[in-house]
Amino acid sequence: MAKTKVTFKLGGPVIMQALSRFNPLDGIVAYAAVERYKLSRSGETITDEDIIAITDNLPFKKIATSADYIYACSIPSFDCELPYQGRAGRRYDHSGSVTLHKMISTERLSKFGIPMDYIIAGVRKGYIASGSGPYKTAMPMLYPMLARSVSWVFDGDRAAVSDLLADITHVGKKAALGYGRILDKIYEDTDDDIVRMLPATDYVVSDPVYLARPRPAYWMADGKVIMGLGKLLS
Amino acid sequence: MNETNEARKTVMVKGVITLMSPLFQVETSEKVVGEDGKQKLILRHRRDKFIVTGKNGELYPISILGISSNTLRGTFRDLIAACITDSLKAKADLPSILDYKSLIALFMGGGGVEKSTGITATEALNKIEAMKARNVVVSLFGASGERIVAGKTVFGVPILLCTETVDSGLIPEEIYSQYKSFISYNDVMREQQLVRHDDLSDINIMSMLSEKGIKEYLAAEAKTAAKKAGQDIKDSTRQTVFNAETVAPGAKYYHYMIVKNATSRELGAILAAFNKIAEYPYIGGMSARGFGEIALEYSFIEGDSTIGDVSVNRNGSRKFDYNDLDGTVISDALESFNSYVSEITPEDVQFE
Numbered sequence A: 001m002a003k004t005k006v007t008f009k010l011g012g013p014v015i016m017q018a019l020s021r022f023n024p025l026d027g028i029v030a031y032a033a034v035e036r037y038k039l040s041r042s043g044e045t046i047t048d049e050d051i052i053a054i055t056d057n058l059p060f061k062k063i064a065t066s067a068d069y070i071y072a073c074s075i076p077s078f079d080c081e082l083p084y085q086g087r088a089g090r091r092y093d094h095s096g097s098v099t100l101h102k103m104i105s106t107e108r109l110s111k112f113g114i115p116m117d118y119i120i121a122g123v124r125k126g127y128i129a130s131g132s133g134p135y136k137t138a139m140p141m142l143y144p145m146l147a148r149s150v151s152w153v154f155d156g157d158r159a160a161v162s163d164l165l166a167d168i169t170h171v172g173k174k175a176a177l178g179y180g181r182i183l184d185k186i187y188e189d190t191d192d193d194i195v196r197m198l199p200a201t202d203y204v205v206s207d208p209v210y211l212a213r214p215r216p217a218y219w220m221a222d223g224k225v226i227m228g229l230g231k232l233l234s
Numbered sequence B: 001m002n003e004t005n006e007a008r009k010t011v012m013v014k015g016v017i018t019l020m021s022p023l024f025q026v027e028t029s030e031k032v033v034g035e036d037g038k039q040k041l042i043l044r045h046r047r048d049k050f051i052v053t054g055k056n057g058e059l060y061p062i063s064i065l066g067i068s069s070n071t072l073r074g075t076f077r078d079l080i081a082a083c084i085t086d087s088l089k090a091k092a093d094l095p096s097i098l099d100y101k102s103l104i105a106l107f108m109g110g111g112g113v114e115k116s117t118g119i120t121a122t123e124a125l126n127k128i129e130a131m132k133a134r135n136v137v138v139s140l141f142g143a144s145g146e147r148i149v150a151g152k153t154v155f156g157v158p159i160l161l162c163t164e165t166v167d168s169g170l171i172p173e174e175i176y177s178q179y180k181s182f183i184s185y186n187d188v189m190r191e192q193q194l195v196r197h198d199d200l201s202d203i204n205i206m207s208m209l210s211e212k213g214i215k216e217y218l219a220a221e222a223k224t225a226a227k228k229a230g231q232d233i234k235d236s237t238r239q240t241v242f243n244a245e246t247v248a249p250g251a252k253y254y255h256y257m258i259v260k261n262a263t264s265r266e267l268g269a270i271l272a273a274f275n276k277i278a279e280y281p282y283i284g285g286m287s288a289r290g291f292g293e294i295a296l297e298y299s300f301i302e303g304d305s306t307i308g309d310v311s312v313n314r315n316g317s318r319k320f321d322y323n324d325l326d327g328t329v330i331s332d333a334l335e336s337f338n339s340y341v342s343e344i345t346p347e348d349v350q351f352e
Helices: A018-022 A025-040 A048-055 A106-110 A116-124 A158-165 B069-091 B100-107 B121-134 B136-141 B163-167 B211-229 B264-277 B329-343
Strands: A003-010 A077-079 A149-155 A182-189 A194-199 A206-212 A225-232 B009-019 B026-033 B039-045 B047-053 B059-065 B153-155 B189-196 B240-247 B252-262 B294-302 B305-312 B320-324
Touching: A003 A158, A018 A206, A025 A048, A025 A149, A025 A158, A048 B121, A106 A116, A106 B100, A116 B100, A149 A194, A158 A182, B047 B163, B069 B100, B069 B136, B069 B153, B069 B264, B069 B329, B100 B136, B121 B136, B136 B264, B252 B264, B264 B294, B264 B305, B264 B320, B264 B329, B294 B329, B305 B329, B320 B329
Parallel strands: B039 B240
Antiparallel strands: A003 A149, A003 A182, A077 A149, A194 A225, A206 A225, B009 B252, B009 B294, B026 B039, B047 B059, B153 B252, B189 B240, B294 B305, B305 B320
């Protein structure tokens, strides 16, 4: 297997904040592979073991470490990255954030003929606590950024990766609202280093150092070890 | 009412949103000093930012007054959910058959993740898939309960058809090819003054108050005047003058939705939302004053072929029209959704 650089040309704001910027490409490919599997088994029972088998067999070179294996994939690298705040001196351009509105609104529900007394009773009797907890009325603030493209380097089966990534239309957070729109995908040979989060027990690493999973799914809480940023030596 | 064995395809629904009246989607407010030296309040319209290419190939960011994709997604979700609740209401008293949590899941999708009841990941995954097979709103738009339930629909960020976005390749050619020239993104903003009139300053309206009402009004006026006297404000009128940024009517936005692995029923739900929005085609604020009227022209594309197109409120007609361009995919989808809605039961939309 040879190293490949995959570049997504972006068409608009993208939201990739904090530690999510250190998640390697195999996280996205694992998502695409699992979604395909779920579709192929529609209507059937799917188990944890089925999903683990999918994420254990992604088309990347596997590298054994003392903690767990890792895939030979880099973290994202952005080209022409700009903060969302825009140019200084433009009075209207000072906002570096977008605010979403997530709220249980009696006015909104009553527009669709839901009885007002039902809505009020639902809120007041505490069936749904909208003052706190999961149904809390909220206006979350997100911090998008602008970039012309984002790229990753990986060592693996380019055709298979390209096939799975064909299902991916957006990257980053709030993709369902159109953030992180991908205009085009470009695959090319590369000699660039694979820079990613590596287990601190096996590699010389630098900041950021934090507890993370060596392999997907990166959002899961178990199996975390101390990881830091470093170059993967081939 | 499970749906598991239908053929599935990813459908791109893309087209143009035309503003038929000024759009007013406020994001923030700002106090600025006007030309007369006085401070004034301006309500700022929301903006989306893009990197565009200049004449000499240089890259720079621009802020374009835009339509919120969150608003569009919320509108489509509400309209599809309303089809379901309308059907349930026709069968029985809604509060007696639909619990409040399921109602919230239909219209809002919930808020965050609830405390787990301790079910395994396998059980949760299969529960979610079963719920999606029964509930078309959850399947299309997702929800959150004990776990996050991902929806399969992407609502793109609407992009203004203007010189900068067209030249930068942000809009597909088939969307703009019919136009010979474009405006600049700077041309669509209008700052206008709006007035909230103090109706109680009208003697005819004032005279309608009861004796008790007049006493209350005068007491409130005296209190307000005393409070403002310290600030050297003599006028205690309720009249409000404010300035707001709006987007000029006629502005066109490219917009797309992607429905991943859509079933006929799910496509039908999207079509039903287009149909419903024609009855009241408004988005954003001050719709009661006629702001935010929109007209929609979209095509449904599967792979490389266009399977149908729809139009909503063309020339202000308040009508929904569609064309089947590949057999009867569009009319079959509408039929599938209508049949689903007519037979729906509270159990189908029960959110667990």
